[in-house]
Amino acid sequence: MNILCCFKIVSDLDLVMERDWSSADVSGVDLSYVKKVISCFDEAGIETALRIKDSAEKQGETVHITAITLGNGKYEAFFKNLFAVGVERILQGTLSTERLFSPYMLSGILSELAGNCEYDLVITGMQSADGANGLTPYFLAERQGIPCINNVSELQYTDGKLKVTCDMGNGVRKATVHTPALYAIGNSVNPYLRMATLKQKLAVSKLSAETIEISETSYSGGRNAELCSLSHEKKMRHCVFVEGKTCGDKAAKLLEAYPEVVKR
Amino acid sequence: MKISVVCFSDELLIANSLLSQISVKQTENSIELWVLGGIDDTQKVKKLNIQKITEIIPSEQAHLKEPVCCADAVYKCFCRHPVDVIVLPSGLRGDDLAARLSVLISGGCMLQAIEFSCDESGASVRKPVYSGNLHATFRFETLPLVLSLIPSPNEEKEQSNDTPELARFEAKTEPPAWLTNIEYESTENGDLLKSSELVIAAGRGVGKAESFRKLEELAEVMGGVLGGTRPAVYDGKIPRERMIGSSAAVLSPKCSIVFGASGAAPFLAGVEKSKLLIAVNRDPNALIFDNCDVGVIADCNEFAEALLQKYRNG
Numbered sequence A: 001m002n003i004l005c006c007f008k009i010v011s012d013l014d015l016v017m018e019r020d021w022s023s024a025d026v027s028g029v030d031l032s033y034v035k036k037v038i039s040c041f042d043e044a045g046i047e048t049a050l051r052i053k054d055s056a057e058k059q060g061e062t063v064h065i066t067a068i069t070l071g072n073g074k075y076e077a078f079f080k081n082l083f084a085v086g087v088e089r090i091l092q093g094t095l096s097t098e099r100l101f102s103p104y105m106l107s108g109i110l111s112e113l114a115g116n117c118e119y120d121l122v123i124t125g126m127q128s129a130d131g132a133n134g135l136t137p138y139f140l141a142e143r144q145g146i147p148c149i150n151n152v153s154e155l156q157y158t159d160g161k162l163k164v165t166c167d168m169g170n171g172v173r174k175a176t177v178h179t180p181a182l183y184a185i186g187n188s189v190n191p192y193l194r195m196a197t198l199k200q201k202l203a204v205s206k207l208s209a210e211t212i213e214i215s216e217t218s219y220s221g222g223r224n225a226e227l228c229s230l231s232h233e234k235k236m237r238h239c240v241f242v243e244g245k246t247c248g249d250k251a252a253k254l255l256e257a258y259p260e261v262v263k264r
Numbered sequence B: 001m002k003i004s005v006v007c008f009s010d011e012l013l014i015a016n017s018l019l020s021q022i023s024v025k026q027t028e029n030s031i032e033l034w035v036l037g038g039i040d041d042t043q044k045v046k047k048l049n050i051q052k053i054t055e056i057i058p059s060e061q062a063h064l065k066e067p068v069c070c071a072d073a074v075y076k077c078f079c080r081h082p083v084d085v086i087v088l089p090s091g092l093r094g095d096d097l098a099a100r101l102s103v104l105i106s107g108g109c110m111l112q113a114i115e116f117s118c119d120e121s122g123a124s125v126r127k128p129v130y131s132g133n134l135h136a137t138f139r140f141e142t143l144p145l146v147l148s149l150i151p152s153p154n155e156e157k158e159q160s161n162d163t164p165e166l167a168r169f170e171a172k173t174e175p176p177a178w179l180t181n182i183e184y185e186s187t188e189n190g191d192l193l194k195s196s197e198l199v200i201a202a203g204r205g206v207g208k209a210e211s212f213r214k215l216e217e218l219a220e221v222m223g224g225v226l227g228g229t230r231p232a233v234y235d236g237k238i239p240r241e242r243m244i245g246s247s248a249a250v251l252s253p254k255c256s257i258v259f260g261a262s263g264a265a266p267f268l269a270g271v272e273k274s275k276l277l278i279a280v281n282r283d284p285n286a287l288i289f290d291n292c293d294v295g296v297i298a299d300c301n302e303f304a305e306a307l308l309q310k311y312r313n314g
């Protein structure tokens, strides 16, 4: 079985200072100083692929995982870690500029990269932390002519079959899937990527990602929207602190001053 | 400009919120409501601020649970009655349906928008980006467009006397052949969270599993429901369907009390529509204090215990 994972390296937005958000304008926001991470749902996607590999191999089936990413950064440390945990091949498509808000274009580029790989299933995250379009999986599946299954919380391989669990908003749906499909991982039951051991890292020290230059112009226009403004919103609330020497004092004051907390 | 608001029959009144969020700067326009599934409560229909409603009925009631069937049913309605813009309520179901529809109609798409306006030359959509830390405005010059709008708290209209015009569209739908052994399980837990007037939200700072249990007890005596931030859920302290935030439940209760959460934008998106927002954090500089009405600087577990004592002692 061949699994294709799509992932994106993003800034850890929890670490961005408030004042940096305030300086954002249509040209973007400077996040160059911020630590990079694999976008959270993509991280869960790669872990999902590794778990499928673990269980398929226990059932005597070989699994090859290829991962593709877009971006110009030097992500060797991430790539080494992915090789170490079990990804066999990584393709990095380079872009002339970051295309945060053009999911249709991104899906075209990813689709071109996917054309270099054989796969039985594609795994992506449901949404990136920065662009937050949430559309790339659907557009990529459309371009590849395969169904898109979104909000996947678990994907298991048993008896030669893929069983998928999805969050549906008002419940969950479990089903067996019989076709090559794209699985967009949401709030996964296995959200974190496993750690590589030193031995695993040493074993892949010579591996590196393949870089592919992509001509983006062929994917511009169409369903892409134009970004007109980017701004940080002013806070709407003003905090009043509850004073008191002990927690008991503060609790009493809170209940006294805000009866709506008590009455229900 | 023709606009259709689409919602599920089990959350009909959400349409009013969406309608109030649409701004049309055009002389000739029409807005109608498409309801997926039959409307069983005619009283609810009278509360809707709309003149024309079309019920979209798939081949089988069970198909309403299947995203592919829902998209197909709405698409068939669109083919018969084309519109320029389709608006859905944002949420796991609405976002998924919006994206699928945009693929089917080869239209533009924007998910999780907060504002939408249109004029003669196109449509503008505003939405949170960078995990909700910034807001972006986008312009679509070409239509059709499908978007999901995050509903603002619902202002229910007083019951009016004029009953809207009601039409019915029957769509032939088939479940996807590539899925078998389908089982649907409803998660009551999540619904409880969405309908509760008081929400206790627990963050990573709550710490040990037993402290989360204490908050569960507090939520119970206060008549509220316990939910949590993503780390609280990912660490297995809170059930997944109780997760709060932009990628989980977006709530608008009368009051939320947040314990031991930093106030990261994706989490705040889930509680910022609370009428009263109270935060308990031991760090006086925690971001959450910039975004709440009432702040308590304290160890959240000690404070929870103190609140619990007050309730126990009446």
Ligand SMILES: Cc1cc2nc3c(=O)[nH]c(=O)nc-3n(C[C@H](O)[C@H](O)[C@H](O)COP(=O)(O)OP(=O)(O)OC[C@H]3O[C@@H](n4cnc5c(N)ncnc54)[C@H](O)[C@@H]3O)c2cc1C
Pocket (backbone or CB within 6 Å): A013, A014, A040, A127, A128, A129, B131, B202, B203, B204, B205, B206, B228, B229, B230, B231, B232, B243, B244, B245, B246, B247, B248, B249, B259, B260, B261, B262, B263, B264, B265, B266, B267, B270, B280, B281, B282, B283, B286, B298, B299, B300, B301
């Ligand atoms: C695309 C994307 C989507 C996301 N969606 C969501 C989402 O839907 N929901 C969500 O919650 N997160 C979401 N996140 C994650 C989010 O960015 C934050 O990482 C998360 O909300 C932080 O959770 P937290 O506040 O519990 O933990 P932390 O940020 O670690 O904060 C813990 C807080 O507890 C305080 N604390 C510690 N100990 C105590 C104590 N004893 N007493 C009092 N206070 C204490 C600390 O001062 C700190 O402020 C998303 C992230 C991304 C990138």
